[in-house]
Amino acid sequence: MADCGHAIDPRHHATCEVCGGLVLCLDCARTHLCTSECAARGCLPGLCVKEVRDGVIAIEFGVR
Numbered sequence: 001m002a003d004c005g006h007a008i009d010p011r012h013h014a015t016c017e018v019c020g021g022l023v024l025c026l027d028c029a030r031t032h033l034c035t036s037e038c039a040a041r042g043c044l045p046g047l048c049v050k051e052v053r054d055g056v057i058a059i060e061f062g063v064r
Contacts, residue, residue: 004028014049014063024049029063 003023014029016022024032030046033039038048051058 012051012053014051015057016049018048026051026063 002020004025006025006028008023008025012026014024014026014032016024016029016032016034018034022032029049029051032049033043033045034048047062049063050061051063
């Protein structure tokens with residue numbers, strides 16, 4: 001599984017289901033856009049990711 005290249009806290013991180021389960025540290029998750037076309041379409045960074053806390057994936061999108 002691909003990740004953002006930074007240290008990932010296994011207890012609290014984020015994942016992007018649009019990008020096939022990409023695992024992101026929280027800082028990268030807040031700025032994540034799936035493609036360069038996302039910004040052109042008006043997508044907001046980080047709204048396509050879900051937080052993972054203690055192995056449980058959030059229902060809602062975005063990182064708090």
